[in-house]
Amino acid sequence: MLIKEQLETYSFSQAESLTVSFLLEHPEELEVLTIQEIAKKTFTQPSTLVRIAKKLQFDGWKDLKQAYLEEWAYLSKNFTKIDANLPFLPTDSTMNIINKLAVLEKSTIDDILSLLHHDNLSKAKQLLLNAEVIRVFSQNANLLIAQDFALKMNRIRRTVVLSSLKGEERYEAYNVPRNGCAILISYSGENTDILKINQILKSRDVPTIAITSIGDNSLSKECTCFLPVTTREKLYSKIGNFTTNISIIFLLDALYSIVFSENYEKNLEHLKRVGQLVDTRKFAVDVMREE
Template identity: 35%
Template structure:
């Protein structure tokens, strides 16, 4: 979870107290936050310097200066690495169909590039190593993340590797059946709702020493603290104030595709032959009149 998202969470949880007013000021000023002195901020928010310090400490910082510096740096990075497309509201009431076509394309490409920048090839290799030596793989996530997980499960099944996904409400049942010879993948954007699905699976996984692979947003969160490995999602969307999870879904799907592809290439010839043979058997009734889609068939 980015620092901006942690500020947003604090604003939502703070009701009408000074933290909410200060948080709204912070979210509005973005990278320009360091242009204001504590005295100016206190005056504009009708609070006090001590209230600013308490706000910073609520987010785990020693004081306001440390918080403001890190927040401004994070915002500067985002402002210099991304276009002016708002991932939360990428189109508006007056957007034309052509505008939406182009905006959605740009948004998803941006999400892919951001995720690729965040991906560590070394971490991917370690995660795939873990998946290869695990007897069972469990995948935990709430909709729509679980739907992306289902696509990953299907791809893995085409090369003979099963990934187990619990039905709604069965997180604990699957998690408690795994042990140290298995692994678990948990997908959570915020990574902080430890009392709810899917993170509540951790209270079953940890006592059984099940290694956890976390797919979550950047920054500090509960899932990162409890996972053996973490893969970072493009984290530009707000928690609630958005049209949909366009960028997040693109990012998660990309990470799962990378994991599948690296797993596939470890036994490339075997997996490719297995995949093609299963396709011939299971999809023999499919056909196309387009030459580009036609499969070569051997004569008997």
């Protein structure tokens, strides 16, 4: 759950509610205001802000302030011209719909780039490089998206297996070798099946890479390495999982690419050599011609 959502839904005292209203209505002022100045504006005490921070599981006001400002900055950029849930209207023409989808996809890429950090990507890379086998756990469309990742990784001799048989996932989690690694994909980060799988893997010291939403969700807190997806969509009041799907595709492509780059020349030569042996497709456009 986002900090903004926690502030909007948690139960606060009357004095705390006054302060919370100010935080929600004036996030842009928080960076320059001291705790005493906020208390003065809300006719409360500085200790009120500390109590709010504690209720939201932060060590103190400074930690809450920093996290809230970072979240507000994220939510205030990229998706200013398009609604991730309803990117087009029933009155839009065919070309208007297509143009709006193009804006949506470009905004999603910019958004996901703003969320990624070098250290987390480096950690994920090492986990994948050190893994004898990589198993992907997810459900529905997310599992379909992961098939392309598995195909590409397997072609460069990195063993990736998808857990696709319903009811077998927990058995498969217990059978992941300790020198393996798991990728868990869940937009909400609260899918009970995925969380149980993560618990099993954690109990066996198998490292996990979680691809999930930002905010205070259970999966992001319990995994070994957290990679955030664009978090703009509601659970079901939307036309489609456009931004979620694009984010997952981008992140899996990113993971494949940074693993590929570790042995760039060797992997590229292998793909070319095997491609010459097995790819017999004809082409109609000269740009496809192989030398």
